[in-house]
Amino acid sequence: MNPNTVPDRNLALELVRVTEAGALAATRWVGRGDKEGGDGAAVDAMRAMLATVAMDGIVVIGEGEKDDAPMLFNGERVGDGTGPECDFAVDPVEGTTRMATGSPGAISVVAVAERGTMYDPSAVFYMDKLVVGPEAAGLVDLDMPTADIVEVVAKAKGIRRRDVTVAVLDRPRHQRLIDDIRGCGARVNLLGDGDVAAAIAVTRPESGIDIAAGIGGSPEAVLAAAALRCAGGEIQARIAPRDTGEVDRARAAGHDTDQVLSTTDLVRGENVFFAATGVTDSPLLDGVRFHGGRALTQSIVMRSRSGTQRIINAEHIWPQAPRAR
Structure with missing residues (x-):
């Protein structure tokens, strides 16, 4: 080469x-x-x-x-x-x-x-994302119930469910997610914005953040994946079109709206x-x-x-x- x-x-x-x-x-x-x-x-x-x-x-x-x-x-x-x-x-x-x-x-x-x-996400502005640290990489799935994700991460990190903290953007669209997190006994860290920083924080024990979840920007998903390729951990993401126009643009660009993208799907480089x-x-x-x-x-x-x-x-x-x- x-x-x-x-x-x-x-x-x-x-x-x-x-x-x-x-x-x-x-x-x-x-x-x-x-x-x-x-x-x-x-x-x-x-x-x-x-x-x-x-x-x-x-x-x-x-x-x-x-x-x-x-x-x-x-x-x-x-x-x-x-x-x-x-x-x-x-x-x-x-x-x-x-x-x-x-x-x-x-x-x-x-x-x-x-x-x-x-990965080029320009056809769709938002993605549904799940980020976990190195301890839980490969053990969770974007489509798992929230309570199951929290339980898996707690066991992987050797902590109690009530000590798990999930970073979520503070948006009305996330109210059900927030309720599910609190309903299973975990804690929520609401973010005004900044889901790349939250993804990096998941990999650093001193941050106090164990999981990052919810819908955020597609560009930020790729940046987060780059950080996770370096620091360990895992991101899973699925494009989240807001309307039929975005669905059509995504399909025209060759994107599968049902596919769960992995860290290496988002950034394949070595x-x-x-x-x-x-x-x-x-x-x-x-x-x-x-x-x-x-x-x-x-x-x-x-x-x-x-x-x-x-x-x-x-x-x-x-x-x-x-x-x-």
């Missing part, structure tokens, strides 16, 4: 520079009530940084289409064109509402895999990279902080081939950073 077609391990740190740029740009908009302004600033900063990265990338997952936000659009070429041929997935700010309101949990996210290995930087504080990552003329960021970067996960704390000289008076 031509080595120029395979993403190199050095790409991991280059991707962190991209998410750091997105987070630093977005942090100026934290608490200002303008989702699109912050998302657009992150997009511009990430696009400029991507132009310096040695890769020949094509955006497969460009966040923003479903809510008419600024975006790195699907099909856009990214990188300087000299490196490996890659599929590229991005969410400049996952949790734009959290950023706009100054709430915890906003992150900047990218993922990369070999060209042609990422050399997958994932990077995220905190915008606001979360159980996963610290948000951007300022100290004198420096900005402090915290990021996570992961690679599937090595199984390595790194937490990177960085200081950035930033003249625009606020100074004490």
Whole structure:
């Protein structure tokens, strides 16, 4: 195989520079009530940084289409064109509402895999998802009753059912799911948004999240799958068309509306990279902080081939950073 077609391990740190740029740009908009302004600033900063990265990338997952936000659009070429041929997935700010309101949990996210290995969900905006950590991978099924999923995860982790916590987006469509979780004795962690961060949290014992479930964005499912290819665990997902028009578009694109997609269906690559930087504080990552003329960021970067996960704390000289008076 031509080595120029395979993403190199050095790409991991280059991707962190991209998410750091997105987070630093977005942090100026934290608490200002303008989702699109912050998302657009992150997009511009990430696009400029991507132009310096040695890769020949094509955006497969460009966040923003479903809510008419600024975006790195699907099909856009990214990188300087000299490196490996890659599929590229991005969410400049996952949790734009959290950023706009100054709430915890906003992150900047990218993922990369070999060209042609990422699932293209552009025909349908939403998927029904189930995410579990490494302990329960291969033991659950998206169509299992909620109580059975909770019981399996509890046994796999060696905890009681009442100690299992399930992350669910706080949406009216999830009321039955929430009732089922509470009805079997488990706990619910309601999310304003941010189901990629929730999927990563499921793989990290210190997060307190054991399962992530419910209907969320299709692009986020692919990003979550990239993270899980690196960190372990499992996602299962099925496209969730909202109307007959989306059903028709999905079928025209060749999608089976009944198929349960696995982690490797969503991201088939063997050399997958994932990077995220905190915008606001979360159980996963610290948000951007300022100290004198420096900005402090915290990021996570992961690679599937090595199984390595790194937490990177960085200081950035930033003249625009606020100074004490």
